Amino acid sequence: MTHPDFLWRDPDPKPSYDVVIVGGGGHGLATAYYLAANHGLTNVAVLEKGWLAGGNMARNTTIIRSNYLWDESAAIYEHSLKLWEGLSEELDYDLMFSQRGVLNLAHSLGDVREGRRRVNANRLNGVDAEWLDADEVRKFCPIVNVSSSARHPVLGATLQRRGGIAKHDHVAWALARKADAYGIDLIQGCEVTGFDIEGGRVRAVRTSRGRIAAGKVALASAGHTSVLAERAGIPLPLQSHPLQALVSELLEPVLDCVVMSNAVHVYVSQAHKGELVMGAGIDAYNSYGQRGAFHVIEAQMAAALELFPIFSRVRVLRTWAGIVDVSPDASPIIGRTPVEGLYVNAGWGTGGFKATPGSGWVYAHTIAHDEPHPLAVPFALERFTTGALIDEHGAAAVAH
Numbered sequence: 001m002t003h004p005d006f007l008w009r010d011p012d013p014k015p016s017y018d019v020v021i022v023g024g025g026g027h028g029l030a031t032a033y034y035l036a037a038n039h040g041l042t043n044v045a046v047l048e049k050g051w052l053a054g055g056n057m058a059r060n061t062t063i064i065r066s067n068y069l070w071d072e073s074a075a076i077y078e079h080s081l082k083l084w085e086g087l088s089e090e091l092d093y094d095l096m097f098s099q100r101g102v103l104n105l106a107h108s109l110g111d112v113r114e115g116r117r118r119v120n121a122n123r124l125n126g127v128d129a130e131w132l133d134a135d136e137v138r139k140f141c142p143i144v145n146v147s148s149s150a151r152h153p154v155l156g157a158t159l160q161r162r163g164g165i166a167k168h169d170h171v172a173w174a175l176a177r178k179a180d181a182y183g184i185d186l187i188q189g190c191e192v193t194g195f196d197i198e199g200g201r202v203r204a205v206r207t208s209r210g211r212i213a214a215g216k217v218a219l220a221s222a223g224h225t226s227v228l229a230e231r232a233g234i235p236l237p238l239q240s241h242p243l244q245a246l247v248s249e250l251l252e253p254v255l256d257c258v259v260m261s262n263a264v265h266v267y268v269s270q271a272h273k274g275e276l277v278m279g280a281g282i283d284a285y286n287s288y289g290q291r292g293a294f295h296v297i298e299a300q301m302a303a304a305l306e307l308f309p310i311f312s313r314v315r316v317l318r319t320w321a322g323i324v325d326v327s328p329d330a331s332p333i334i335g336r337t338p339v340e341g342l343y344v345n346a347g348w349g350t351g352g353f354k355a356t357p358g359s360g361w362v363y364a365h366t367i368a369h370d371e372p373h374p375l376a377v378p379f380a381l382e383r384f385t386t387g388a389l390i391d392e393h394g395a396a397a398v399a400h
């Protein structure tokens with residue numbers, strides 16, 4: 001049941017919940033939704049220090065794809081992509097999910113080899129993938145500069161036709177609306193400042209709105225996860241970096257696919273409304289400031305103009321940054337922690353929007369059963385001590 005007059009309630013926190021989720025971004029909201037929808041758990045609160053989905057969820061460039069290299073990653077991202085394919089219907093909300101195809105450009109022989117290898121690996125995992133040579137890139141996306149005299153000439157590209165974009169705020173609102181309709185409390189302006197841990201088990205969260213007892217506590221706080229986990233005595237191997245993006249003024253339709261280039265650090269799509277949406281590489285220093293340095297944007301624009309000379313007179317309308325949590329192997333961390341009843345879902349770095357439904361699905365299962373979902377098993381925190389890393393720097397690194 002949805003409420004006729006508002007998207008969701010604005011409740012005060014109750015003294016206690018079965019599950020408290022820390023962070024009201026996409027992953028926290030998806031986790032809340034699947035806790036209710038898949039596991040019947042509704043005595044749940046999502047605590048958000050700011051406003052709902054005002055973090056990376058509001059700031060990302062919304063690229064969705066599943067063409068990661070390793071089996072473990074392909075499995076979880078493809079699970080997510082399959083969920084995207086039915087999510088608008090399931091949530092009864094138009095998410096403007098547009099499978100317009102994602103090109104990953106290759107600019108060197110190394111890129112070409114890596115791209116071809118990834119296409120083959122993707123196909124073996126049932127993920128749609130094609131290799132295009134430079135001429136095929138030009139036909140697929142005529143405004144890309146494939147001239148051999150370019151500083152970083154386009155030698156080819158991987159193409160995932162089922163990849164694309166969605167409208168991030170619609171995704172957040174749709175998940176929030178459904179979670180609220182299940183009776184889940186979405187509490188904004190409520191910062192978690194610490195944890196009560198007794199006998200190795202989490203008992204409550206301390207917040208800016210008082211103590212809230214919790215049977216289980218699930219972190220979904222993206223760029224702030226390591227700060228929070230440290231308050232529970234858990235050091236996480238995460239670095240928080242600013243990641244910037246920008247939009248242009250509104251244009252007539254000119255770009256009908258997503259183009260990404262790891263080598264020149266730029267990725268571009270055109271939003272439904274008409275603005276070009278462009279992302280940069282991470283700012284190299286650590287920060288929680290939600291703003292980045294201008295030289296990063298400048299380099300991003302230089303790269304964009306080289307790839308798309310047609311954009312030379314387009315004006316930038318707005319720039320911003322989010323804070324992304326980058327793990328040593330560019331893969332997420334999902335699972336239990338050394339504190340009983342405390343779970344972590346983090347490390348999605350520059351590429352977690354695409355994982356929103358898949359991440360929520362496996363995290364909700366992990367919390368409900370106190371047992372990692374099979375797709376989450378390889379992404380446990382223990383891999384940083386066992387050494388079983390899932391190195392996705394090639395597929396994830398700068399790009400999304």
Ligand SMILES: Cc1cc2nc3c(=O)[nH]c(=O)nc-3n(C[C@H](O)[C@H](O)[C@H](O)COP(=O)(O)OP(=O)(O)OC[C@H]3O[C@@H](n4cnc5c(N)ncnc54)[C@H](O)[C@@H]3O)c2cc1C
Pocket residue numbers: 022023024025026027028047048049050051052053054055056057058059060061062063064190191192193220221222223224228243244245279320321322323324348349350351352353354355400
């Ligand atoms: C510029 C940019 C471009 C990106 N582009 C893409 C892309 O094209 N494709 C893609 O797949 N991914 C992309 N990403 C990455 C993606 O946005 C993130 O991986 C993903 O959004 C992280 O999950 P989330 O939505 O839950 O995070 P967030 O929306 O950041 O949610 C975390 C929430 O936790 C809250 N929080 C933190 N600390 C506390 C506390 N102590 N108490 C209570 N609440 C707290 C925060 O306020 C925040 O709302 C991009 C990110 C950025 C910044």
